[in-house]
Amino acid sequence: MIPRFALARPAxxxxxxxxxxxxDGDASWYAGGTEILQxxxxxxxxxxxxxxxxxxxxxxxxxxxxxxxxLVIGGSVTHxxxxxxxxxxxxxxxxxxxxxxxxxxxxxxxxxxGGNLCFxxxxxxxATFLLACDARVRLQGxxxxxxxxxxQFITGPLETAREADELLTAVIIPPARSGEGRxxxxxxxxxxxxxxxxxRLRVQGGAIAxxxxxxxSLTDIPVLVPDVAAAFVGAQADAAAGTFGEALAQARAxxxxxxxxxxxxxxxxxxxxxxxxxxxxxxxxxxxxAAARA
Amino acid sequence: xxxxxxxxxxVNGLAHELAVQANxxxxxxxxxxxxxxxxxxxxxxxxxxxxxxxxxxxxVSGCTYLAVDADGREVATVEGLATDGVLNPLxxxxxxxxxxxxxxxxxxxxxxxxxxxxxxxxxxxAEVIAGIDGNICRCTGYLPIIDAVLQxxxxxxxx
Numbered sequence: 074m075i076p077r078f079a080l081a082r083p084a085x086x087x088x089x090x091x092x093x094x095x096x097d098g099d100a101s102w103y104a105g106g107t108e109i110l111q112x113x114x115x116x117x118x119x120x121x122x123x124x125x126x127x128x129x130x131x132x133x134x135x136x137x138x139x140x141x142x143x144l145v146i147g148g149s150v151t152h153x154x155x156x157x158x159x160x161x162x163x164x165x166x167x168x169x170x171x172x173x174x175x176x177x178x179x180x181x182x183x184x185x186x187g188g189n190l191c192f193x194x195x196x197x198x199x200a201t202f203l204l205a206c207d208a209r210v211r212l213q214g215x216x217x218x219x220x221x222x223x224x225q226f227i228t229g230p231l232e233t234a235r236e237a238d239e240l241l242t243a244v245i246i247p248p249a250r251s252g253e254g255r256x257x258x259x260x261x262x263x264x265x266x267x268x269x270x271x272x273r274l275r276v277q278g279g280a281i282a283x284x285x286x287x288x289x290s291l292t293d294i295p296v297l298v299p300d301v302a303a304a305f306v307g308a309q310a311d312a313a314a315g316t317f318g319e320a321l322a323q324a325r326a327x328x329x330x331x332x333x334x335x336x337x338x339x340x341x342x343x344x345x346x347x348x349x350x351x352x353x354x355x356x357x358x359x360x361x362x363a364a365a366r367a
Numbered sequence: 368x369x370x371x372x373x374x375x376x377x378v379n380g381l382a383h384e385l386a387v388q389a390n391x392x393x394x395x396x397x398x399x400x401x402x403x404x405x406x407x408x409x410x411x412x413x414x415x416x417x418x419x420x421x422x423x424x425x426x427v428s429g430c431t432y433l434a435v436d437a438d439g440r441e442v443a444t445v446e447g448l449a450t451d452g453v454l455n456p457l458x459x460x461x462x463x464x465x466x467x468x469x470x471x472x473x474x475x476x477x478x479x480x481x482x483x484x485x486x487x488x489x490x491x492x493a494e495v496i497a498g499i500d501g502n503i504c505r506c507t508g509y510l511p512i513i514d515a516v517l518q519x520x521x522x523x524x525x526x
Contacts, residue, residue, distance in 0.1 A: 075390040075433075077390045078390055080389035105432060106432070107413060153425075176413070179413060179416065179497065180501070183425075183432060
């Protein structure tokens with residue numbers, strides 16, 4: 074059973090902070106509740122007050138930033154809303170593909186991207202992809218608003234740079250540049266990914282000019298692996314080309330040195346191998362998007 | 368001790384005004400307060416799908432969805448599928464295909480399939496498989512369930 078709590082249902086950000094201030098700090102925000110209610114039910118957390126964020130219009134909606142056209146996803150937008158968003162399908166198709174396979178349809182209907190990131194579960198899909206995409210989160214508190222890059226935001230397993238009284242109001246993802254492709258692939262045996270890999274490539278003149286690779290579920294937080302990414306730079310932007318095959322083999326070999334954590338999904342060796350397999354799929358998917366954006 | 372919260376919600380078309388504790392889940396409200404025991408609590412962690420109910424047409428895990436979050440909304444459960452004791456085409460298709468043995472997952476399967484067919488009345492086999500991906504059945508091996516959902520779709524079953 075979920076421990077008892079008082080409920081606040083603010084209708085605006087201002088009311089939300091008022092609701093927080095009305096508590097003695099023994100409070101938590103919640104939106105979908107798919108993570109926080111679960112840990113409360115398991116007896117791992119309890120709060121005197123839960124503050125529901127679902128009625129706050131400022132946290133809703135998906136839009137493109139007026140200046141650079143960055144994709145801006147409100148803090149209480151659900152996984153399912155992202156999965157069916159035409160804007161996201163056009164700007165960042167890899168995120169739609171990712172969201173379509175987060176947990177199950179019920180979790181996607183209920184759970185939010187913002188909540189997922191704030192919970193910082195090491196076996197989570199979006200953080201790994203957003204890391205490779207150079208995304209940032211917008212945090213707002215009484216003291217003001219700050220943007221924090223994903224790699225600065227997630228500080229440990231289930232730990233983030235967000236202060237307890239701050240709200241994640243939006244996730245901001247830079248627009249794709251010309252010749253850029255971004256893709257995410259995972260292997261999973263249960264609800265959460267066993268291993269996940271994301272890649273962002275930029276193709277110029279038929280070759281890979283720039284590459285970023287991140288891995289998730291292998292280490293205690295998602296991490297960028299620059300040496301793995303560097304293996305792709307200079308290779309032909311063609312999955313059938315010899316130089317691409319060599320780059321992928323080199324990248325996989327470098328993944329093999331990652332200090333991975335064994336868990337219920339497999340031993341470190343097995344997970345490193347799986348990561349190499351899905352890295353290949355992700356790289357090919359990213360090449361295909363890069364070609365479309367050439 | 369936190370006070371109760373007054374909520375109004377519709378369950379299978381019937382309006383209810385209730386005073387609930389904030390920590391009560393919709394599955395417990397349905398089962399313990401309203402006597403609707405179709406939604407089962409099995410894994411209690413949003414994995415198995417036995418507690419699936421629809422809120423405003425969207426499938427949710429009743430075990431981890433607060434009753435207060437259904438305030439002002441329409442809840443649909445397996446008890447609402449039949450009309451005057453006559454099974455709806457989806458339910459009938461489950462019988463035609465022997466799409467259950469123990470029956471424990473069946474209410475959740477039916478509600479997930481109901482949501483799927485409402486959104487996508489003519490799903491492909493792959494879409495049916497994706498639609499019930501989060502509902503676990505330990506008896507049937509899923510094939511009869513998939514066949515039943517496809518039959519219901521073919522019959523233009525969905526309301």
